[in-house]
Amino acid sequence: MNTYLQIHPKDNVLVALQDLSAGTDIQFNGTAISLSGNIPAKHKFPVSDLQPGDAITMYGVLVGKATQPITKGSPLTTSNVAHDANAFHQKEGNIQWQQPDVSAWKTRTFMGYHRKDGQVGTRNYWLVIPLVFCENRNVNVIKTAFEKGLGFAPTEVYNEQVNDLVEFYKKGDLESISNYSPETVTHTSKRNNIFPNIDGIKFLTHEGGCGGTRQDSDALCALLAGYIHHPNVAGATILSLGCQHAQVSILMESVKKLNPSFDKPVLVFEQQKSSSEFAMLSNAIKDTFMALIAANKITRQPSPLSKLVIGLECGGSDGFSGISANPAVGHTSDMLVALGGTSILSEFPELCGVEQELINRCETTDTSEKFIRIMRAYENQAQSVGSGFYMNPSPGNIKDGLITDAIKSAGAAKKGGTSPVTDVLDYTEYVKKPGLNLLCTPGNDVESTSAEVGSGANIVLFTTGLGTPTGNPIAPVVKLATNTRLAQRMPDIIDIDTGTIISGQHTIAQMGEQILEFVVKSASGEVHTKAEILQQDDFIPWKRGVSL
Structure with a gap:
């Protein structure tokens, strides 16, 4: 294994691939560089002496400037380097892209959920969404009911640990509490047996929808619309208080902008129009359950890899x-x-x-x-x-x-x-x-x-x-x-x-x-x-x- 790396031929710094001690001699392009300080793995050191204002180049681009003299082989730190970057301007030239060889992948498929609008999902979820933070508590009530009732609830191993500690405390056994060491938990993905084609019900609580700017509530509605329109989603249950900035009409208008022919089921419940909180939640649970029956009829089908959309994060x-x-x-x-x-x-x-x-x-x-x-x-x-x-x-x-x-x-x-x-x-x-x-x-x-x-x-x-x-x-x-x-x-x-x-x-x-x-x-x-x-x-x- 190499101990250092020059990422780009233009770079004037090297990256330590492992911890390097002060006094270590590095051979780079026929020149010996003696490290004047410890260089931890992942950190950088210059291949030549730098003066204040000198450019530091990595990946072939400007990434900083020296703020004080730095001898070659010395560690770069926030004390001797400041951020700097090249300015940018209008587009130059046309890109000539050399595609990778994907011949072995052209006939590959994945098993996905095909939606009527042509999108293909990798999962099949139902959403429960509050339009305003005032409804978070009601969303959590529905969450507890469905997760326990349908078997989506997370592992209860930590509850069991607390129960063990309570029993020790009742017995006055503080030594056992102090020495308590639970077994390592192997988590598994839980699936329900009632709706095998549904991967879960997801609850998108948040702190927005009102009290901020109208632009923020509009952006929230646009983001939620993207989730409702998403191929991994079969439909949604929406809880609204009624008086908030993030109105149901704004949300649905955002959905229609994404797909004028949108036809997924969206169930809306507005608390200020309901006879009681209990009535609203009971109706939301009943109607959502009926919608799950329909969503469970969707099954995975082969799809070309071109239907994949990957986020890079x-x-x-x-x-x-x-x-x-x-x-x-x-x-x-x-x-x-x-x-x-x-x-x-x-x-x-x-x-x-x-x-x-x-x-x-x-x-x-x-x-x-x-x-x-x-x-x-x-x-x-x-x-x-x-x-x-x-x-x-x-x-x-x-x-x-x-x-x-x-x-x-x-x-x-x-x-x-x-x-x-x-x-x-x-x-x-x-x-x-x-x-x-x-x-x-x-x-x-x-x-x-x-x-x-x-x-x-x-x-x-x-x-x-x-x-x-x-x-x-x-x-x-x-x-x-x-x-x-x-x-x-x-x-x-x-x-x-x-x-x-x-x-x-x-x-x-x-x-x-x-x-x-x-x-x-x-x-x-x-x-x-x-x-x-x-x-x-x-x-x-x-x-x-x-x-x-």
Whole structure:
């Protein structure tokens, strides 16, 4: 295994692939570099002396500048490096894309749920949605009733642990409480026996719908409309208080914009028009049960891979993200695009510094100009409140080698592969064109994942270097570890270990094919992701204030 890596021939820094001690001699391009300090794995060091203001290049692009003299072989840190990135401008030239060889995949299919509008789902869910936070309690009442009644309830192992501790306490046995060590739990995906063709009922509680701006409630309705229109959804039950900004009429108008011929069942219950809360909830449960009977008649059928729409997401990134998991996911995206499928790359603050590459990859000038317009508006909004994209990296990112936003962004963009950009979507816009789509979202993991699914992703590839349990209520979220140590430490949340790229066991292309194989199995319901098994149903709408 190599101990360091130059990612791009233009780079003037190297990445440590393992912990390197001070005094270690590195041979690079025929020159000896003696490390003047300890370089932890994932961190970087320059191959030549740098002076204040000198550019730092990674992935072939500007990612920072030196703020003080840095001798070659010294660690790069937030103390001696500041964020810097290239400016971007109008589209230049036309992209010439070299497609990957997908001949072995052209006849492959997955088993999906075919909808009348031509979309194909990877799951078959029923939704229960409040239009305003006032209805969250009522949604949770319905949730408890259905999950227990239909067998969708999560594992009760933790309840059993509390019962054990209570019994010890009743006996006055504090020593047993102190020494209590439950057995390791092996989670399994629970299915009901009443409606075998329904994967579950999902409940999208949130804190919006009223009390904020009308723009926020309109955006919430547009996002919820995307979930109702989504191919993984058979229908929905809507709870409305009645007086809130997010009106039923606005929601249904948003749904009709997505599909003028929309004909899925949507059951609406408005509390201020009901004789009592009990009556409303009882009717909602009864009518939803009747709708489940109809939804259970839908069965999986073969579908071409072109009907897959994958979200490309990352969270808890580290210094290996842009070397292993992200480029591997990028290869998977390229393969799917070559097969006529669709992918969605989001997190606009994490595209800082690579905008020009993406602009030049846009198929049309109109598409590139829309991307420029949205990116500049987002950055200006952040700056207007004293923030900026440069503040995006989290303490965990920085600790593991992502010390500037441009370093993080250059690696994050690798999830988008090399294919042309066919469309640019603002928040809550739904995918219309196959190929690589850019979707405006913040870098916040859950806000971004929620948005990708709301824009049509029927499965999400989520890379992580530090470990995050993020999931989604209606779309399988495949979690990919950037390093083997993480995969071994957190096996209950990780689905795929791409750290074998770092160790040299697999190439990026080989791992990309393995990921696509897993995607096909997951889309077919043959395997369930760890996030699904744990029922990690994260959902956070983006209030269009500043969120990075």
